[in-house]
Amino acid sequence: MSEINKQILTLEGFFPYKLSVSSNKISGLFADIYQDKFALSITQWRIMAILGEYPDSSADDVSNKTHIEKSILSRAINKLLQRNLIQRAFSETDKRRSMLSLTSTGIDVYNEIVPLSYEYEKQLLTCFNATEKAQFNTLLEKLCTHSDSLKGNN
Amino acid sequence: MSEINKQILTLEGFFPYKLSVSSNKISGLFADIYQDKFALSITQWRIMAILGEYPDSSADDVSNKTHIEKSILSRAINKLLQRNLIQRAFSETDKRRSMLSLTSTGIDVYNEIVPLSYEYEKQLLTCFNATEKAQFNTLLEKLCTHSDSLKGNN
DNA sequence: TATTATTAGTTGCAATAGCAACTAATGTCA
DNA sequence: TGACATTAGTTGCTATTGCAACTAATAATA
Numbered sequence: 422m423s424e425i426n427k428q429i430l431t432l433e434g435f436f437p438y439k440l441s442v443s444s445n446k447i448s449g450l451f452a453d454i455y456q457d458k459f460a461l462s463i464t465q466w467r468i469m470a471i472l473g474e475y476p477d478s479s480a481d482d483v484s485n486k487t488h489i490e491k492s493i494l495s496r497a498i499n500k501l502l503q504r505n506l507i508q509r510a511f512s513e514t515d516k517r518r519s520m521l522s523l524t525s526t527g528i529d530v531y532n533e534i535v536p537l538s539y540e541y542e543k544q545l546l547t548c549f550n551a552t553e554k555a556q557f558n559t560l561l562e563k564l565c566t567h568s569d570s571l572k573g574n575n
Numbered sequence: 576m577s578e579i580n581k582q583i584l585t586l587e588g589f590f591p592y593k594l595s596v597s598s599n600k601i602s603g604l605f606a607d608i609y610q611d612k613f614a615l616s617i618t619q620w621r622i623m624a625i626l627g628e629y630p631d632s633s634a635d636d637v638s639n640k641t642h643i644e645k646s647i648l649s650r651a652i653n654k655l656l657q658r659n660l661i662q663r664a665f666s667e668t669d670k671r672r673s674m675l676s677l678t679s680t681g682i683d684v685y686n687e688i689v690p691l692s693y694e695y696e697k698q699l700l701t702c703f704n705a706t707e708k709a710q711f712n713t714l715l716e717k718l719c720t721h722s723d724s725l726k727g728n729n
Numbered sequence: 730t731a732t733t734a735t736t737a738g739t740t741g742c743a744a745t746a747g748c749a750a751c752t753a754a755t756g757t758c759a
Numbered sequence: 760t761g762a763c764a765t766t767a768g769t770t771g772c773t774a775t776t777g778c779a780a781c782t783a784a785t786a787a788t789a
Contacts, residue, residue, distance in 0.1 A: 425682070426627050426677075426682060426685060426686060426689070427686050427689075428686070428689050428690060428693075429627055429628055429689070430624050430627060430628065430688075430689045430692060430693070431628060432621060432624045432625060432628060432640070432641070433640070435624075435692065435696065436696050436699065436700060436712075437601050437602060437604075437605050437696065437699070438621070439712075439715055439719075440597070440598045440601060440715065441598050441601075441602050442642065442719070443594070443598075443715055443718055443719045443722065444594045444595050444597075444598035444599075445598075446719065446722050446723070446726075447591050447594060447595070447718075447722050448591065448595050450591075450722060450725060450726065451591050462775090467586060467592070470584050470586045470589075471586060473580050473583055473584060474583055474584065474585060474586060479737075479738095480737070480738065481736080481737060481738080486586075486587070487586070488596065490776080490777060490778090491737080491738070491739090492738090492739075492740080492776085492777065492778080492779095493775080493776065493777070494738090495737095495738060495739055495740085496739090496740095496775085498738095499739095515736095515737085515784075515785070516737095516783085516784060516785090517736070517737040517738070517783070517784050517785070518736095518737065518738095518784095519737080519738075523580075528579070528580060531580060532580060532581050532582070534584075535580070535581075535582050535583070535584045536582060538584060538589065539582075539584070542589060542590050542591065544725065545590065545591070545718075545721070545722060545725065546590060547721070548717050548718060548720070548721035549714070549717065549718075553714060553717075556710055556714065557711075557714050557718075558590075558593075560703070560707060560710065560711050560714070561593055561594065561597055563702045563703065563707075564597055564601075564699075564702060564703075564711075565593075565596070565597045565600065566702070567699070567701070567702035568597065568600050568601050568604060568699060569600070571604060571698065571699065572600075572604065616745090618745095633767075633768095634767070634768065635766080635767060635768080644746080644747060644748090645767080645768070645769090646746085646747065646748080646749095646768090646769075646770080647745080647746065647747070648768090649767095649768060649769055649770085650745085650746095650769090650770095652768095653769095669754075669755070669766095669767085670753085670754060670755090670767095671753070671754050671755070671766070671767040671768070672754095672766095672767065672768095673767080673768075
């Protein structure tokens with residue numbers, strides 16, 4: 422039974438902690454924007470974003486592209502259907518497979534959110550010059566790939 | 576009523592999205608470690624980490640240092656008390672103010688988790704050389720400061 | 730072609746999150 | 760000192776999360 426800490430962890434300097442704090446801070450910023458103006462959660466907006474980019478995706482496609490868990494996705498999709506922001510058909514050849522797309526209302530909202538998002542992204546990135554932006558992207562990319570490889574082998 | 580998307584948002588290239596995805600991926604990695612071996616949530620571990628670093632902090636101190644919302648904190652603290660990982664006294668001069676610290680069991684767990692955390696952090700950062708690590712830290716720092724400044728003025 | 734496995738999506742349920750209202754203690758200031 | 764404000768922490772309530780079990784459709788295989 423040890424009575425003293427052999428080694429101290431400095432939480433505020435711990436890399437995963439710092440990353441999580443900044444990311445949550447920024448997500449919160451965007452969450453507020455989507456929520457206040459359009460009553461959309463980040464999850465809901467991400468679904469719409471994917472459908473803007475890839476119309477007629479299935480729920481499963483969306484899940485694969487965004488890593489949103491399928492039960493969460495199912496419920497988020499239902500809310501978007503209820504609000505008539507997206508519509509759903511089922512594939513003729515595979516009746517399980519949904520085909521989701523933005524409705525015209527959805528497209529209107531999408532067309533408002535997209536430039537707004539880019540504008541806020543730009544504002545966020547004003548703290549970086551071009552080199553730094555490129556650096557950050559490269560580093561994030563590397564980190565992401567590497568953390569994927571760690572997931573398997575433990 | 577517009578029928579087509581004027582501008583498409585590429586979600587997988589959108590900076591806040593990428594940051595959030597990598598951060599969640601990495602948080603998940605660490606969450607698994609703390610959960611599997613010690614049945615601790617990230618929140619619970621963060622509280623313990625703060626108490627290892629700053630013994631006799633109050634719940635409010637912990638909240639300020641970690642930005643954990645106070646109701647979440649209150650319940651997490653109760654679970655740690657139940658498991659006898661932390662102990663609580665109340666200040667003599669201000670009976671509202673709690674004084675939290677790790678118990679000897681808590682210190683044992685802490686002493687196990689700290690080197691493990693650093694080890695996993697090291698493994699995570701093997702994808703970076705020294706320069707890149709420094710770069711990432713600088714950039715994260717900048718970003719964090721800047722996003723704080725954005726929080727206010729909207 | 731019958732049996733079994735896989736896949737898409739939904740739903741049940743228990744745990745967690747987080748806002749708001751609350752209690753109790755302390756601080757402020759007329 | 761007494762009225763009011765603030766602070767520390769707890770609790771109620773509703774919404775969200777996410778695992779696991781489920782249904783229904785399709786694929787694979789013997």
